[in-house]
Amino acid sequence: MLDLALQNLASPIVLSFVLGLVAAGLRSDLSIPEAMAKGLSIYLLFAIGYKGGVEVAAAGFDMRLALALVVGVLLSAVIPVLAFFLLRVMTRLSRVDAAAVAGHYGSISIVTFVAASSLLQSQGVDFEGWLVAVAAVMEAPAIATALWLARGRSAGVASPGVPWREVLLNGSIVLLLGAFLIGWVTGPSGMAEVEGFLVVPFKGVLCLFLLDMGLVAGRNLLRSRKVLSAGPVLFALLMPLLGAGLGLIAGLLLGLSVGGVALLATLAASASYIAVPAAMRVALPEADPAVYLTLALGVTFPFNLAFGISIYLLAAQTFGG
Amino acid sequence: MLDLALQNLASPIVLSFVLGLVAAGLRSDLSIPEAMAKGLSIYLLFAIGYKGGVEVAAAGFDMRLALALVVGVLLSAVIPVLAFFLLRVMTRLSRVDAAAVAGHYGSISIVTFVAASSLLQSQGVDFEGWLVAVAAVMEAPAIATALWLARGRSAGVASPGVPWREVLLNGSIVLLLGAFLIGWVTGPSGMAEVEGFLVVPFKGVLCLFLLDMGLVAGRNLLRSRKVLSAGPVLFALLMPLLGAGLGLIAGLLLGLSVGGVALLATLAASASYIAVPAAMRVALPEADPAVYLTLALGVTFPFNLAFGISIYLLAAQTFGG
Amino acid sequence: MLDLALQNLASPIVLSFVLGLVAAGLRSDLSIPEAMAKGLSIYLLFAIGYKGGVEVAAAGFDMRLALALVVGVLLSAVIPVLAFFLLRVMTRLSRVDAAAVAGHYGSISIVTFVAASSLLQSQGVDFEGWLVAVAAVMEAPAIATALWLARGRSAGVASPGVPWREVLLNGSIVLLLGAFLIGWVTGPSGMAEVEGFLVVPFKGVLCLFLLDMGLVAGRNLLRSRKVLSAGPVLFALLMPLLGAGLGLIAGLLLGLSVGGVALLATLAASASYIAVPAAMRVALPEADPAVYLTLALGVTFPFNLAFGISIYLLAAQTFGG
Amino acid sequence: MQTHHATRIEILIEVPALKALSRQLDRSGVTGYSVLPVLAGQGRTGPWTREGEISAAGGMVAVVAVVACERAEGVLDSVFEVVSRHIGLVSVSDCRVVRPERV
Amino acid sequence: MQTHHATRIEILIEVPALKALSRQLDRSGVTGYSVLPVLAGQGRTGPWTREGEISAAGGMVAVVAVVACERAEGVLDSVFEVVSRHIGLVSVSDCRVVRPERV
Amino acid sequence: MQTHHATRIEILIEVPALKALSRQLDRSGVTGYSVLPVLAGQGRTGPWTREGEISAAGGMVAVVAVVACERAEGVLDSVFEVVSRHIGLVSVSDCRVVRPERV
Ligand SMILES: Nc1ncnc2c1ncn2[C@@H]1O[C@H](COP(=O)(O)O)[C@@H](O)[C@H]1O
Ligand SMILES: Nc1ncnc2c1ncn2[C@@H]1O[C@H](COP(=O)(O)O)[C@@H](O)[C@H]1O
Ligand SMILES: Nc1ncnc2c1ncn2[C@@H]1O[C@H](COP(=O)(O)O)[C@@H](O)[C@H]1O
Ligand code: NA
């Protein structure tokens, strides 16, 4: 256990994130240009989607994929309800703020997913390649739940036209699913052509991206220090464990491999900091971004990266396999 | 035949373009930052130029290169005349619009060239590496012809000082020829040092670039739907075949290899969407960019990518070799 | 000697710089987007720092590292004094301008360092990996000396609050040292995970970066032609040789390997064009950037790249080993 | 050169609300507008910067529309419907344009 | 703080015409100008965006020049020679500057 | 829609001086400001461009602050302390804002 956690903590990926955090904490002017940060994230989404598709092509279609997609949608839609009640009990956040935060925890963080698959790989644990498609469908349903939770019984909050098209067709979902399909169609022979780009440099690119995430998370924490009280922070450490529990159970019921269970737990445990914040600014502008961004990106993401993914793997190994 | 076309259509390169088109069609907000798109194009130009130069260094200087440069300039200068007359017959475009469109078809699309060389490579067909230098010299002459065509007999269109220096020394020409010379000077031993960057990830980078081109072309088509009538679209499908015919004949006369003939046909068939549009905005601001950009980028480029290059290769194999 | 110099001149790295210079000289519109240039520089700093750290992990800690850090700080602090007196004798620059220029020569150019290590590598000459940490600590001390020199005896120049925190924690220092530490902690096994990104494409990325530096240096020279008189230019050619001499002596006293001596000489010989100019604009806004940027980037950098590093290696081979 | 009076409306607005604002402007009858990037800022909710941002949730843009004076009032009303729910600052100033048919 | 009257000229122009405009401004006797990027826009020819663009044919920039009032007329005439053939919008407004020698 | 008078301060300043200017603005009591990128420019010290730049030494930004009229004078004085030592241009113009509490 300690061994696994330490090995994960000493990986270049986690240390790059720490470097970003430290640089931000020291108020260094180190920064990654926005276009580069976006470029890195496009690369990661394309590569991870493509690899998932190639694995499906190699392993043959698996009926559990269809089932897992449904389960993913359900997890994403249900987790916010749990999160919302926890938040109402543990914190003094307003209904709208609590709903917005809850939405983030139903959705997923693809980088957490990638870091977990990296860990699995370095531990020699196999997993179902198509889980990346499950990740994609888990991005959006939580948003609907969040809006429903925010409305409450009262009509206090106007229900603006939520741009569902924008939410469902947001860039990261389209890219992930699109690359997945391309990988599926082209299969291992297509992979042979592009692996010099999508596989060879992958981990190193991930390091630079995590450096940037560390910088952004660190600056965010500095700015939002005052907003954070113990209640929300505790929630942001507890919620991923609860989410992971649900994901674990779902994974076991689906009959996934040990690695697959760990990854589904990771998805359920992770919180969105790209798609959901943007949707919340449009649909729930009353909610305070300082709260939800800081919890998702500043607390839960580092927790999952540093400790969570090791815990979820151990749990999967204990209960699964 | 069908086999080759299908194989080409199912390549990660073509599918990435299709993903971009589809994402744009669905009005997804997926987009590539401008700096990244430009960065990818700089990488591709540098890599393709460099590889061409290295091949010349490896194969030894070939007198046909000098001849092919002259032929390339002629093709670029003459094709617009053919295109112009076709446009005047097939469409109702004004003289100025027709001239501007014609200029695009004399010039070339380096990505089409790269996609064709990719196809040749995956089919195990060799070609002359120095054709990339021919591609570079084919960029600009068509612009002169287009301006001459636009002026017509009347003096209706003022002849502004065309910035020839800017046209001849535009970034993509300088980069392509410069990298070609560097590759030539450093040769295979230089290549050994840089191939981890210029060769290993090349095809994957090309996929991301084509994803961007699909997005740009798709958005362009959406915007310009109304501008497009059947005449211009038919022209944009017919013209590449005619251009390819001229390129094929030129390649056979030059005694190029089968792959070389296919590539020269591809160059002649392809239409510019980078250098020529910029030159036209300066020299012929009266011409409508919606027309020429849509035809070159939205119709001819996808046609060449999906079908054209397979056809030109088959034609080269039939008549050449 | 001539052999080594020629081999260096014909490397893809140097030729890419020349291509940039030529393109700028011809006033081509070739340009690298700012975000891409910054991205390339972040990549290079991260990769070079990481590699240095991995080498320390592999070779074991070396007490000379601690000593070399001290020597590096001293060199950086002392060289500006020498440069300042030379400038006052050789040129008519004002005290403030001379002090600002002097500061640049105490600090270092990491790309010159990288180009020199590339040359060593291609010549099969080993060096101490931790010299990259010495490079990092040599960035800032020269700035303090420059400000002290600028103040002079008179109180003519107000002494504004120098932002030491900003200077010491500037992005490139933090990134270089941070990556060095990460490399050290993760060691060769971490390197195995990321070398597909940090090692495989390294030299090619360096070429693109030098293309950009050639463009920037060339445009700078064009703009500043009139500012440059013989005195400052002579200084910018002489000073690197003197600096290299000091670095060489320091390296020999430290008992470095031949490659290490050559690299320390290169660091001492190189002039900053990133960290110091930014600091000077804040702390000595009266100094003319056209003078110091042109000398550091337009004269000394190309000189070191084309000739200097070969000379320093030969000197190290003659006096060391 | 003859110039004509017009009104310059400048709207600082967060990126996620840009689409809604664009739709509103298109409806409000302006002939055109331009979107300029904003790198960083400081406001009552503290400082922010675009650097390194991967989410579109943060960040602002400046939307500039030059409109005929008589239409300005209507455009402002229309814009305000969107802006009121979002972080944003609307400022208006007088200007003169060379080609009145373009505003 | 004492301020001095000046004129602020803002020119929205397509990127390919920027070189010609710069040359014209240099000749027209302005002491300086700044070029700001424009991300996206909407006009009579429809919407456009800079995202993903590989060609320099599309896209606009905003050129801002603060000039002494007495020179404004001449600069405008001069600018219009270039702009008239191109997509572009020229707007002019009054402002005050702190250092009159800089405009 | 009711609007209220305010003052728009636009400061063109080189990037290395931006931090000092921000600190000064924070102290001067403005409620907010926005930083816009500048791509290129031309001035008495010649032309410059941001393209390919790796150093932060070059390059300028435009800082825009909309402030209440009565505070403008104080902000200007305060800004000038920083700008005076640096390349920069400060221009001021009148505008109207929709939400006076935001300036
Ligand atoms: N008075 C102002 N002048 C210019 N920009 C402002 C002003 N107030 C707010 N902003 C911009 O709007 C953003 C959000 O403002 P706020 O909601 O006050 O935090 C700030 O970060 C600035 O970019
Ligand atoms: N009234 C306006 N205000 C601000 N920007 C405009 C205006 N009209 C046009 N533009 C800009 O100029 C571009 C071209 O305009 P147009 O030629 O009308 O299509 C638009 O896409 C906008 O970026
Ligand atoms: N009158 C002006 N209008 C707009 N921008 C200016 C003006 N004067 C100077 N600038 C900007 O400030 C930079 C430095 O100006 P200078 O110190 O005169 O070389 C220029 O390159 C422009 O970007
Ligand atoms: Na989740």
Ligand code: NA
């Ligand atoms: Na052609």
Ligand code: NA
């Ligand atoms: Na030095």
